[in-house]
Amino acid sequence: MSKAVRTIFFKELGDLLRRRSFLLLCAALASIVALSLIIASLNYHKQLSDYQQYAQTLAQSGGAAAALPPQLSPLQQLRGSIEYIEIIGPVLAIVAGYGIVAKEKYRGTLRLFFSRPIGALDLAAGKLAALALLWLIIILVLLLVMATTLHFVGGALFSASTIAKLVLSLAAAWAYLMFWSALALGLTCSSKHLGSALLISFIAWLAVVLLLPQIGDTMDPDNQVPGGLFQSMHVDKSHEHAIMAHFGGYESARNALEETSISKHFERASFAFLGVKQIYNQQPVGYIWGDTWKDTALLLTGLLASAAFALTWCNKRNLIGRSWK
Amino acid sequence: MSTSSIIHTSDLCMRYGSNLALKNVNLAIAAGEIFGLLGHNGAGKTTTVSIITTLLAPSSGRAEVCGLDTLRDSRNVRRRIGYLPENVELYDSLTLKENLLYFARLSGVAEPQKRIAGVLDFLDFTTHENEKLGTFSKGMRQRAGIAQAILHRPRVLFLDEPTSGLDPQGVITLRQNIKSLNEELGMTIFMNTHSLAEVTKTCTSIGILRNGELLYHDSLKQTMAAFPDQASLEDVYLRIDADGR
Numbered sequence: 001m002s003k004a005v006r007t008i009f010f011k012e013l014g015d016l017l018r019r020r021s022f023l024l025l026c027a028a029l030a031s032i033v034a035l036s037l038i039i040a041s042l043n044y045h046k047q048l049s050d051y052q053q054y055a056q057t058l059a060q061s062g063g064a065a066a067a068l069p070p071q072l073s074p075l076q077q078l079r080g081s082i083e084y085i086e087i088i089g090p091v092l093a094i095v096a097g098y099g100i101v102a103k104e105k106y107r108g109t110l111r112l113f114f115s116r117p118i119g120a121l122d123l124a125a126g127k128l129a130a131l132a133l134l135w136l137i138i139i140l141v142l143l144l145v146m147a148t149t150l151h152f153v154g155g156a157l158f159s160a161s162t163i164a165k166l167v168l169s170l171a172a173a174w175a176y177l178m179f180w181s182a183l184a185l186g187l188t189c190s191s192k193h194l195g196s197a198l199l200i201s202f203i204a205w206l207a208v209v210l211l212l213p214q215i216g217d218t219m220d221p222d223n224q225v226p227g228g229l230f231q232s233m234h235v236d237k238s239h240e241h242a243i244m245a246h247f248g249g250y251e252s253a254r255n256a257l258e259e260t261s262i263s264k265h266f267e268r269a270s271f272a273f274l275g276v277k278q279i280y281n282q283q284p285v286g287y288i289w290g291d292t293w294k295d296t297a298l299l300l301t302g303l304l305a306s307a308a309f310a311l312t313w314c315n316k317r318n319l320i321g322r323s324w325k
Numbered sequence: 326m327s328t329s330s331i332i333h334t335s336d337l338c339m340r341y342g343s344n345l346a347l348k349n350v351n352l353a354i355a356a357g358e359i360f361g362l363l364g365h366n367g368a369g370k371t372t373t374v375s376i377i378t379t380l381l382a383p384s385s386g387r388a389e390v391c392g393l394d395t396l397r398d399s400r401n402v403r404r405r406i407g408y409l410p411e412n413v414e415l416y417d418s419l420t421l422k423e424n425l426l427y428f429a430r431l432s433g434v435a436e437p438q439k440r441i442a443g444v445l446d447f448l449d450f451t452t453h454e455n456e457k458l459g460t461f462s463k464g465m466r467q468r469a470g471i472a473q474a475i476l477h478r479p480r481v482l483f484l485d486e487p488t489s490g491l492d493p494q495g496v497i498t499l500r501q502n503i504k505s506l507n508e509e510l511g512m513t514i515f516m517n518t519h520s521l522a523e524v525t526k527t528c529t530s531i532g533i534l535r536n537g538e539l540l541y542h543d544s545l546k547q548t549m550a551a552f553p554d555q556a557s558l559e560d561v562y563l564r565i566d567a568d569g570r
Contacts, residue, residue, distance in 0.1 A: 007430040018418060108414040112473065115378055115408035116431040117400045320380060 001129070004118040008126025009133075012100060016134050019099070025092055026138050029084065034145050036080035041154035044077050073275040073282060074156030075165055078146060082270050085142070085173050086263050090180040090209055094201045096134065097184030100127050101314070102194050110319050124185070124314035128307060131181045139174045143167070164285050169270040172299060176266040179303045180205070186310035189318050209263045216258035219250070262302040269295040331356040331481060331513050332377060337386035339372050339537075346372045348537045349386065354530070356480075359507050359514040361524035363562060364534035370517040371411070373534065374483050377515070378408050391480055404432070407474030407512075411486040413466045417459035421450075421469055424458055425476060432477035444472050448502060464495030471502055475512070482506060484516045488523050500527055521559045531558075533565050541565045 001009070016022070104110050113123065146166065150156040184201045191197035221229050221244075230240040244251060258264045268277075272292040275281035280288045289296075330353040339347040347369045354360045364370050375381040377388050379399040388395040390402045415424045422441060429437035445451045450468055453461070461469060467487060474482055484503070488496045504527065506512045518524060524531055524545070531548060533541040543551070548561060555561045 003433065004431055007427065011427055015418070107417075108410075108412060109416060111380065111410050112408065112414065112428070112470075113431070114380055115403060115406070115474075116428065117403040117433065118431055119400070316380070 001125075002122065004122040005126045005129065008123060009129045012127050012130035013133055015103075016096065016100070016130060022092070022095060022099070025095070026141075029088055029092060029138075030142055030145050032084050032088070033081040033142055034149050036084060037077055037146060037149040038153050040077035040080055041149070044074070044154060074150055074154050075162060075274040076276050076281070077150065077154050077156075078166075078169070078274050079271070079276045081142075081146060082169065082173070082267070082274065082276075086176070086267055087209055089173065089177050090205050090263075091202075093135070093177040093180035094184040094198075094205060096131060097181035097310075098188050098194075098198055098201060100131065101185055101188040101319075102197070105188070105194060105319065114316055114320060120315040120319065121311060123319075124189075124311045127185060127314075128182060128310060131185070132178055135174050135177045135181065139170050139177075142173075143170050146170075161285060165273040165275070165288075168285070168289075169273045172266055172269045172273075172296060175299050175303045176262065179262060179299070179306045182303070182306035182310045186306065186313045189310065189315070190313040208261050212257055212261040213264050213267070216254055216261075216264065219254040219257070221247075259298075262299060265295040265298045265302070268292060269299060329356075330354055332360075332388075332390055332515060334373075334377065334388045335386055337373070337376060337388055338384045339369070339376065339381070340384040346537050347376075347383070350534075350537075350539045352532060352539065352542060354513065354515065356513050357507070357511060358530050359503065359528045360516065361528035361531045362515070362517050362534060363519070363521070363524065363531060365566075366519075368534040369537040370534055371485055372537075374408075374485055374515065374517055378406055378483050379403055404477070405480045407477070407479035407482040409467070409470045409474045409482070409484045409487060411489055411517075413470030413473075415458050415466070415469055415473065417457065420455050420457050421445075421461075421472075422454040424469065425454075425472055428473045429476045434477050437476075440476055441472075444476055447505070448472055462495075463490050464492060464498065467491060467495065467499060468502070471499075471506075475506060475510075478510070479512065481513045481515060484514065486517055486519065488518065488520050496523070503527055521557075521562055525558045533562060535566060540568075 104113070114120075143166065147158070151158070156162070180201075183204065184197070187200050188194065188197040191200070217223050223229075230243075235243070269292050271277045272280045272288045272295075273285070275283075280291070332352060332354040334350055334352045337347055337350040337352075338345065350369075350373060352373075362370050362373065372381065376383045377390060377395060379395045379402050382396060391405045393402045393405070395402050416427070419427070425441045425444070426437055429440060434440050441454075442451075445454055448468055448471060450472060453465065453469075458466070458469060487499055487503070491499060500523065503514055503516070507514055516524075516528065528545055530544045531542070532539055541548075545558075549555075549558070552561045552564060555564060
């Protein structure tokens with residue numbers, strides 16, 4: 001890191017940490033994550049207790065347990081928390097990425113900045129680095145909140161594998177949030193009007209986080225009936241695959257729609273590591289990674305693309321050139 | 326290009342869409358001068374300064390500062406210049422010292438703390454170093470802006486409308502600062518201004534820009550001698566401006 005980038009990085013980080021309204025929003029996110037985890041923990045304990053009661057009643061009546069114990073993993077309790085990060089997290093990330101450039105464009109401080117012997121690339125790199133560390137700090141706080149709540153409320157005991165899965169899920173969350181911050185930063189640099197940058201960022205959020213995954217989910221026949229279409233019709237997995245083979249084109253289109261959303265890749269990767277998706281529950285990290293590395297790779301590709309977009313559009317002409325008369 | 330001039334432009338043109346804001350501007354300013362660029366609003370003064378300070382690329386023509394091309398060698402040009410825009414926008418949430426520290430580091434100043442102390446002492450501004458910029462008056466902001474612009478000991482200092490919006494005391498202090506920088510530190514000063522009274526009291530040479538064209542450029546002494554029938558610089562300015570129509 002060059003001296004100029006380091007100087008910009010420290011100043012921007014200080015500015016970000018001084019923004020009380022933004023920190024309050026982050027604290028709200030952490031509270032929602034903790035609340036969701038508490039509710040999930042209570043539900044988890046209820047499922048466990050229901051099964052134990054069922055097994056005990058059967059034992060007392062002299063029978064053996066006919067149903068298998070529920071396939072529960074403590075990390076599954078994080079499903080709601082991850083969904084909050086997936087949906088609300090980008091809003092905060094957009095606000096941070098937008099604000100870090102908008103404050104300078106609005107106040108006109110960049111004219112003085114560009115009279116110094118430094119380039120626009122230094123400016124963009126310093127701002128991106130500050131955002132990266134900010135999100136790392138927030139993710140670490142969320143990790144602490146999650147681990148504490150899981151342990152003390154959820155009663156979870158942490159093994160090395162559990163910790164690795166939790167850390168990998170939150171690393172994916174960091175990449176996901178950085179993607180949105182870098183995108184908003186690039187859009188704010190490239191837009192002539194600050195309002196347009198914010199509007200475009202939120203339209204992108206609406207499309208990528210809400211619309212595309214929702215369309216994909218709605219097109220999934222298994223989501224048409226609570227509990228799953230095939231399960232309600234008592235169709236087993238092998239028959240389900242045989243039926244769906246007749247709808248290859250439809251399924252490809254549905255999948256392609258979901259694939260265009262970076263939110264879906266984040267969700268798939270984190271749900272796999274946390275065992276929310278049943279087929280990965282209790283599986284070792286290596287197995288899950290082998291099966292879902294594509295989602296992580298696409299998430300990282302998205303992050304690199306948005307960072308490249310920010311670095312390209314953060315130039316002197318965009319930042320001060322257009323405003324000269 | 327002339328080797329004796331510290332600022333030199335040749336056939337400088339700038340186009341904004343269909344509007345030609347600068348038309349073949351040729352300037353040569355010698356080291357040690359206090360140059361005042363005069364002109365109406367929209368005459369092209371800020372555009373000229375923006376090009377010479379590397380903030381804008383000209384549509385055609387060239388500009389050099391200290392013998393360095395403003396396009397090809399822009400970073401080295403910026404190492405040698407200081408710039409004070411018309412509206413000094415530093416960071417309101419930071420103190421004066423924090424602002425100066427930031428700009429000193431960006432300028433690559435060695436021992437920035439020591440340099441800041443020296444600059445604030447030179448500008449008699451030490452008492453305000455721990456105050457936030459957001460609390461500063463316009464005059465104090467101008468001085469903070471000057472402090473920022475001279476931290477790295479530039480050879481040329483560019484001031485865009487430096488007295489605009491200042492009260493009489495602020496104007497006097499700023500004038501003293503400009504003269505000290507020129508006489509004690511040997512800085513060449515390039516000043517855009519509307520204030521003819523200020524030019525008369527401060528500058529050693531002037532240029533007059535009208536609709537993007539440089540109508541006149543000479544030393545103040547020569548100018549007054551060339552127009553013996555005019556009582557003041559204001560009369561000279563109006564005469565040159567009228568002749569240029």
